[in-house]
Amino acid sequence: MSLVLDQQHAPAIRAWIAARMPLPCDLGKATTIGVALGTRLIAGFAFTNFNKTNIEISMAADSPRWARPANIYSVLAYPFVILKCDRVTCLVQPKNKRARKLLEGVGFQCEGNLRCWWGEGKGDALIYGYLKRDFLKSRWCKGASHGEKGNDSRAAARA
Numbered sequence: 001m002s003l004v005l006d007q008q009h010a011p012a013i014r015a016w017i018a019a020r021m022p023l024p025c026d027l028g029k030a031t032t033i034g035v036a037l038g039t040r041l042i043a044g045f046a047f048t049n050f051n052k053t054n055i056e057i058s059m060a061a062d063s064p065r066w067a068r069p070a071n072i073y074s075v076l077a078y079p080f081v082i083l084k085c086d087r088v089t090c091l092v093q094p095k096n097k098r099a100r101k102l103l104e105g106v107g108f109q110c111e112g113n114l115r116c117w118w119g120e121g122k123g124d125a126l127i128y129g130y131l132k133r134d135f136l137k138s139r140w141c142k143g144a145s146h147g148e149k150g151n152d153s154r155a156a157a158r159a
Contacts (some may be wrong), residue, residue: 001065003074004034004041020060022093023118029044033075035066036117044067045075052085056080059099063085072106073140080132091125092115107138109135 013032018025030046043066048056049100057079061067079085090108092099104110108128119124135141 001069002036004032004036007031013041013044014046016041017046017058017060020062020098023122025058027056032080033078035061036073037063037065040092043071047079050085054085054089055085056091057091066127068104069140070144076106076130076135076140080099080135084150085132088130090128090130092128092145093114093118093123094126095123100126100128103130106130106140107134 010030010032013034014027014030016034016103017032018027027046027048030048032047034041035043035044043061044059044065048058049056064122076088079088088108089112090103092103094100094113102109106131110126111129114127116126117123
């Protein structure tokens, strides 16, 4: 299993994620991280709407096999360690129980409900947030070099 971090593959990863979203989405020029098993992409993450303290994440997966601690750390190290965000935000449809379970298992907390977020008749969105302080104390950071004590955070994000 390997991470795909180079931006040469970003357009393909963005398209792969968008094709798996329940509603149409434009990931524009999102920064992406992919997880590949051999030559097949099995999970993708797109980061958008960065504003120095927050960034939004969109994600899709064809297999739960991507969710290994090192991969989870690497995906979350990008916003928290490299960009130095204070929080990551993810919007999820309430009926997407698998995504909600994954987010909660990683450490995201449900913070609220946006009524008719996806459009009239298309449903609400649940707001999930994960804070940097919680990430740095999490099991994902145990034994990881996360750049807070002078370590090379870019190398840590590629771990």
